[in-house]
Amino acid sequence: MTTLVIVGNDKIGGEALQKIISIKGIDIFCDRSTNLNRVFRLIRRRKISFILVMKMYLAEIQRKGKKPGKKIPTIKSNQNLFERIKENKYKKIILFRAGLIVNKKIIDSGIDIYNIHAASLPAFAGIGSINKALILKAYSQSATLHRLTESIDSGEIISEIGYTLDPSKSYLANENIAYSSAIKLLVNTIEKS
Numbered sequence: 001m002t003t004l005v006i007v008g009n010d011k012i013g014g015e016a017l018q019k020i021i022s023i024k025g026i027d028i029f030c031d032r033s034t035n036l037n038r039v040f041r042l043i044r045r046r047k048i049s050f051i052l053v054m055k056m057y058l059a060e061i062q063r064k065g066k067k068p069g070k071k072i073p074t075i076k077s078n079q080n081l082f083e084r085i086k087e088n089k090y091k092k093i094i095l096f097r098a099g100l101i102v103n104k105k106i107i108d109s110g111i112d113i114y115n116i117h118a119a120s121l122p123a124f125a126g127i128g129s130i131n132k133a134l135i136l137k138a139y140s141q142s143a144t145l146h147r148l149t150e151s152i153d154s155g156e157i158i159s160e161i162g163y164t165l166d167p168s169k170s171y172l173a174n175e176n177i178a179y180s181s182a183i184k185l186l187v188n189t190i191e192k193s
Contacts, residue, residue, distance in 0.1 A: 003026045003027070005186075006029050006081075006095050006096065008031055013030065017030075028072060031074075042127065059171055078100065081100065081102070082105065085109070092112045102148055119132075121157060123138070140164055144159075146158060161181045161182075
């Protein structure tokens with residue numbers, strides 16, 4: 001059984017890709033569904049603040065490493081994902097930093113779909129979770145593997161790896177702490193598959 005792993009199109013996704021690229025039994029795609037229009041919609045809907053977008057953007061610029069290269073196959077939409085599932089008959093999908101909101105048709109298809117979130121659930125669900133944890137001084141956190149449901153970051157938690165944020169460090173350093181644990185959880189999950 002081949003597992004499909006979908007990583008985000010940023011340097012964190014690139015770091016995860018480097019850790020899993022040589023693991024056998026998986027196909028890796030890069031989620032390239034996020035664009036500036038989507039970011040502006042999230043700001044307009046007040047799902048994320050402009051200040052946090054800028055903080056995250058600056059962290060991405062300062063972060064070492066590279067985004068997944070163009071040679072990594074792309075997922076851009078639910079239709080695109082559904083086509084890949086049909087072609088390859090995947091039984092399991094693991095999302096890591098994927099911005100694509102997976103639709104009900106795919107969730108209800110019978111495939112085991114999991115998401116790795118870099119903060120404790122349910123308290124720190126959704127986008128901007130590391131920033132929220134820092135603001136609330138909730139420094140003890142966990143990267144979580146959970147079943148994907150229609151409601152963002154609300155499915156059954158399967159496993160966790162704990163970590164501690166450090167308020168004396170930069171936002172970038174704290175993102176690195178969180179995503180180091182999330183990448184470890186990704187590797188562990190794939191190796192157990």
